[in-house]
Amino acid sequence: MSNIWIVLPILFQLTSAVLLLFFWNYIKIQKILSALLSLLGLGISLVLFKEVYNEGLLVTQSGNWSAPFGISFVADTFGTTMVLLASVAGLAVSVFASASMTKARLQFGFYPMLHFLIMGLQGAFLTGDIFNLYVWFEVIIISSFVLITIGGKKAQLEGAIKYVALNLLASVFFLIGIAFLYGLTGSLNMADLALKVQEIDNKGLINVTASLFLVAFGIKSAVFPLYFWLPASYHTPPPAVAAIFGGLLTKVGVYAMVRTFTLIFVGDEFLSVILSVMAALTILSGGLGAMVHQHLGKIFGYFIICHIGFMMAGVGMMTELAIMGTVFYLVHDIVVKTNLFMVSGIVLKINGTQNIKELGGMYQNYPLLSLLMAIPLFSLVGIPPLSGFWAKLFFIQGGLESNEYLLIAFIVLGSFLTLWVIAKVWAEVFWKKGENLPKKARGIYFRELGRRQKLALILPVVFLSIISLYIGLGAENIVSLSERIAKELMNPEAYIEAVMSKKLNAL
Incomplete structure (x- = not known):
């Protein structure tokens, strides 16, 4: 079915970013506008999601050119789910940034760049053209490079150079792979x-071409051995920036990998073996990295790597159950990782440090806030019946179905490593008594913050925690969604037929 409103989420984010540029020197107006625009953007994404879920796949062709000559925009269940999740994370971060980031940092264009970044992400999720996917990736890189350097501190600039250098290398591999595909x-x-x-x-x-895409998307997803840029950069920007990065940027690489390896490069045993080996080593290296660090930002950064390995495992198994697990875990992980980096930002606001050895007394001083923070922490672990638990069941079932017993062992190992580290974080930051701890002059005592600042810090965490609880406690709905997406991905005939139809209205 044809519908030109597929591109509305992209156009809306572009309009929002341009509008915010007109208020460059009016930070208070930017804060209010960005929150309102993000809320409206979430509504638009939700309407598109419901339209696709109820009516089926939507396609539009730009420039009055039918496929394959024009640029196609395709809204299937997978793409619109990712668009909706990007809008959810964008709204939470927009509100959180208004209280967590200083005026000096916000004056460098944080809000316009945030909306440009969301625009790039949504464009990547809705495009049906491989070169257009590359273009949207470049929009994401440019926007994220500006965001990661806001404030210009030495650690940020060092992390930004590593981030952009590796991601530009990924773009080179991506472009070469596109050239190979076009030549073939x-x-x-x-x-x-x-x-x-x-x-x-x-x-x-074909295997060589697929390997180029695997390297490109592997760098962007931060898989072993291509992940070193992530732990060197994600802890350096302000928590609001780290939240949108941790929640979404690596997931767009996973999305691209799932899309291309279920649609274009299908049924290759060699690639499945490579993906499974990379998944196992990604889980192991991410989990061990989280074990040896004391900085909350670095711990959560290594958990991004570890849990990307879970999703890669589903792609490597390439069964319907395993793809269901990958989709379910994507939904869970975007919400939880965004929330965790905001939690680390609140901890920084209260204590002035994210070093868990210098923290303590959080539960004693802020019991209700600590219980709120426990939701994303224990959802990350996957304690039943929270959101992280259900996807792992699909991975294990998928592994049993495809006889991937070693991969199952690594998934279980990664789960235990996550449990061990989160238990350590909880004991050090929340249970430990806050006595004789070093005082940090740059810390802001939470009780001295204004009521609006407190609400702007806490409400996004509440918002995402409620969604996490819904994913876990209402798992049957997410299971139904994941099953539908997995069936569409594993049987792409409807996608191909809809895009290649000659009876589509032009944009």
Whole structure:
């Protein structure tokens, strides 16, 4: 079915970013406008999601050119789910930043860049053209580079250089892979590529091309051994920036990997083995990295890596159950990781440090706030019936179905490492008595903050915690959604037919 309103979320974020530029020197207006625009953007994304869920896949072609010659925008269940999650995270971070970031940092264009970043992410989720996906990735890199350098501190600039250098390298591999695909098929439309790649007899050349995409998306997803840029950079920017990065930036790489390896490069045993090995080593390296660090930002950064390994495992198994697990974990992980970096920001506001050895007494001094923070922490672990638990069941079932027993062992190991580290964090930060701890002059005592500041810090955490509880306690709804997405991904005929139809209205 054709619907030109597919592009509305992208156009809305672009309009929001441009509008905020007109209020460059009016930070208070930017705070209010960004929150209102983010709320409206969430409503638009929700309407698009409901339309696709109820009516089926939507397609529109730009420039009055039918596929495969024009640029296609495709809204399927997977893409619109990711658009909705990006809007959820964007709203939470927009509100949180208004209280957690200083005016000096906000004056460098945080809010316009945040909306440009969300625009890039939503464009990547809705495009049906592989080169257009590359273009949206570049929009994401440019926006995120500005965000990661806001404030210009030495550690930030050092982390930003590592971040942008590795991501530009990923873009080079991505562009080379696109060139290979175009040379082999003469097409850039993903639905058309799905048809033409299957007709190529030289499977070795297809494997080389797929490997280029694997390296490109692997760097962006921070998988082993391509993850070193992430722990060196994600703890350096303000917590609001780290929250949107931790929640969404690596997930767009996972999305791209799932999309291309279920649509274009399908059924290759060699790639499945490589993906499974990389998944296992990503889980192990991320978990061990979280164990040896004391800084909350670095711990959560390594958990991003570890849990990307879980999602990679689902892609490596390439069964419907395993893909269900990957989709469920994506939904859970975007919400929880965004929330965790905001939690670390509140801890920093209260204590002036994120070093767990220098923290303590949180539960004693702030019992209700601590219980609120426990929701994302224990959801991350996957304690039943919280959100992280259900996806792992699908991974284990998928592993049993495909005889991937070693991969199951690494998933269980990663879960135990997560449990051990989160138990350590809880004991050090919350249970330990806050006596004889070093005082940090840069810390802001929470009780001295204004009521509006407190609400702006706490409400986004409450908002995302409620969503996490819904994902866990209302798991049957997310299971139903994940099952539908997995079936669509594993049986892409409807996607291909809708995009390649000649009877579509032009944008």
